[in-house]
Amino acid sequence: xxxxxxxxxxxxxxxxxxxxxxxxxxxxxxxxxxxxxxxxxxxxxxxx
Numbered sequence: 085x086x087x088x089x090x091x092x093x094x095x096x097x098x099x100x101x102x103x104x105x106x107x108x109x110x111x112x113x114x115x116x117x118x119x120x121x122x123x124x125x126x127x128x129x130x131x132x
Contacts, residue, residue: 091116 092115095108114124125132 089115089118089120091118 092108092112094112094116095105097105097109099105114121119127122132
């Protein structure tokens, strides 16, 4: 059985820029699309 992916909410992008804010935005997008790390790596042509 495949793991279920919990969609993360987008971070508040009106706050001042920070590394944590950037990381949150990058992490939220694939979870909202419902893809796993393995799927994302395959789309990029690289190993997980």
